[in-house]
Amino acid sequence: xxxxxxxxxxxxxxxxLILIPVALNVGNASEAPAPSIDTPEINALxxxxxxxxxxxxxxxxxxxxxxxxxxxRIQNVRNGGVEYTNAAGRVFExxxxxxxxxxxxxxxxxxxxxxxxVAVAPECWDCHxxxxxxxxx
Numbered sequence: 857x858x859x860x861x862x863x864x865x866x867x868x869x870x871x872x873l874i875l876i877p878v879a880l881n882v883g884n885a886s887e888a889p890a891p892s893i894d895t896p897e898i899n900a901l902x903x904x905x906x907x908x909x910x911x912x913x914x915x916x917x918x919x920x921x922x923x924x925x926x927x928x929r930i931q932n933v934r935n936g937g938v939e940y941t942n943a944a945g946r947v948f949e950x951x952x953x954x955x956x957x958x959x960x961x962x963x964x965x966x967x968x969x970x971x972x973x974v975a976v977a978p979e980c981w982d983c984h985x986x987x988x989x990x991x992x993x
Contacts, residue, residue, distance in 0.1 A: 892965035912942050
């Protein structure tokens with residue numbers, strides 16, 4: 857092949873340039889934050905019931921809370937105030953302010969710590985309480 861050695865050298869240099877950012881950041885990832893659930897409401901529930909039960913399971917809320925809140929938003933806007941029945945059959949008001957933020961009143965330690973870590977700025981705070989302390993993205 858004509859000028860094959862130049863093509864191979866170019867590909868090696870190109871691969872090195874592409875991999876430099878990856879090589880420089882290996883092992884530099886920061887640890888994911890642990891959201892604080894130390895609020896008066898949650899502590900009161902824990903002392904009364906022995907355990908705290910959220911709208912859904914902890915695993916579900918960690919993975920799917922944004923989809924749940926988005927579904928609540930769509931239902932509330934189109935249907936007015938609606939109720940949400942969880943997997944265990946308990947009924948909750950589908951409300952960010954009256955349900956979620958009632959217990960998780962520590963927005964900076966609970967919501968913002970993870971949202972800042974993953975560099976997202978949820979639209980929730982455009983309308984709901986606490987909109988003045990926007991997450992910087």
